[in-house]
Amino acid sequence: MDLLETLNTLTTKALSGQKPTREEALSVLRSGDDDLLDVVAAAFRVRRRYFAKRVKLNFLVNLKSGLCPEDCFYCSQRLSSGADILRYTWLKAAEVAGLARAGISGGARRVCLVASGRGPTDRDIDRVADVISAIKAEHPSVEVCACLGLLSEGQAARLRAAGADAYNHNLNTAGQRYADICTTHTYDDRVETVRRAQRAGLSPCSGIIAGLGERDEDLVEVALALRDLKPDSVPVNFLIPFEGTPLGGEWNLTPQHCLRILAMVRFVCPDAEVRLAGGREIHLGSLQPLALYLANSIFLGDYLTSAGQEGHQDLKMIAEAGFTVEGLEAVEPGALAGPEQVRLRHRGAGTDLPPNA
Numbered sequence: 322m323d324l325l326e327t328l329n330t331l332t333t334k335a336l337s338g339q340k341p342t343r344e345e346a347l348s349v350l351r352s353g354d355d356d357l358l359d360v361v362a363a364a365f366r367v368r369r370r371y372f373a374k375r376v377k378l379n380f381l382v383n384l385k386s387g388l389c390p391e392d393c394f395y396c397s398q399r400l401s402s403g404a405d406i407l408r409y410t411w412l413k414a415a416e417v418a419g420l421a422r423a424g425i426s427g428g429a430r431r432v433c434l435v436a437s438g439r440g441p442t443d444r445d446i447d448r449v450a451d452v453i454s455a456i457k458a459e460h461p462s463v464e465v466c467a468c469l470g471l472l473s474e475g476q477a478a479r480l481r482a483a484g485a486d487a488y489n490h491n492l493n494t495a496g497q498r499y500a501d502i503c504t505t506h507t508y509d510d511r512v513e514t515v516r517r518a519q520r521a522g523l524s525p526c527s528g529i530i531a532g533l534g535e536r537d538e539d540l541v542e543v544a545l546a547l548r549d550l551k552p553d554s555v556p557v558n559f560l561i562p563f564e565g566t567p568l569g570g571e572w573n574l575t576p577q578h579c580l581r582i583l584a585m586v587r588f589v590c591p592d593a594e595v596r597l598a599g600g601r602e603i604h605l606g607s608l609q610p611l612a613l614y615l616a617n618s619i620f621l622g623d624y625l626t627s628a629g630q631e632g633h634q635d636l637k638m639i640a641e642a643g644f645t646v647e648g649l650e651a652v653e654p655g656a657l658a659g660p661e662q663v664r665l666r667h668r669g670a671g672t673d674l675p676p677n678a
């Protein structure tokens with residue numbers, strides 16, 4: 322079957338809720354750069370069916386940064402990381418509420434509360450519950466997602482009771498190669514946490530990191546595994562190779578391949594909120610707006626430990642590409658170019674400087 326026929330099959334299947342085969346999904350990743358716009362156009366039909374031209378903005382707050390005892394090879398927050406990141410312990414509820422307010426006034430409709438570490442203690446859950454209650458009291462219609470690592474029995478239910486809407490825990494990569502990117506916990510641990518969140522009534526959010534040295538088959542494998550887990554949202558991260566981490570030299574993504582990965586995820590998880598996440602600026606470069614034809618959700622402003630493009634540039638990009646921000650009527654475009662290398666976040670949470678929102 323030639324690529325156009327396969328793309329037609331993938332589109333038909335995605336629009337009717339059928340699962341693509343491994344080979345069909347793989348053919349998206351194996352297609353050439355000259356076929357890129359055909360791939361994007363086909364996947365856009367799927368994106369448009371489920372999400373029209375809306376883009377949802379999410380805002381990250383890193384509640385606790387760095388000094389994590391786990392050894393995820395891609396992570397700048399592991400204990401042995403030599404990256405010059407901010408390192409701080411739990412922020413106070415009032416500080417977090419202020420940061421969330423800035424993100425929400427910048428257009429975010431979901432606030433993602435993240436903390437470094439293997440998983441929360443029960444005391445940590447109390448702490449985060451206070452933060453969630455403070456945000457929900459001020460912004461009842463804004464979704465709050467927690468991302469605190471591996472959950473023990475009962476913790477997801479406590480987060481739900483505190484008002485959390487969602488829980489994020491990424492599968493990151495294919496199960497058979499998990500030990501290549503982390504030795505302190507397993508893929509199965511991660512799957513179990515997603516299931517715990519789901520069972521407690523939290524909206525499951527689970528995605529991938531591409532660019533970890535995986536094969537195309539591994540990306541298809543993890544996308545199909547995610548489909549089986551039925552997450553409501555699927556963040557697609559592109560590795561930010563922080564100097565001072567084991568994967569600091571892994572620059573092996575091209576903008577075109579990033580787009581193929583997003584398209585493949587869209588075909589495999591057609592009605593999930595596909596979120597363009599960390600690494601979009603440095604890997605997609607000037608092709609970033611094309612990703613909006615595939616993903617229906619992005620992070621506004623900065624990431625956990627690296628700087629994103631300015632929040633107003635995100636809004637400008639969305640408006641110029643002809644998309645609309647969920648919950649915002651009109652956007653005044655700004656006028657700056659995006660960064661071309663990793664920039665560490667030294668503003669917002671953990672500093673006295675205002676966040677990028």
Ligand code: SF4
Pocket residue numbers: 389390391392393396397398399400436437438439470
């Ligand atoms: S558990 Fe989380 S914070 Fe810790 S090293 Fe892994 S990804 Fe980083």
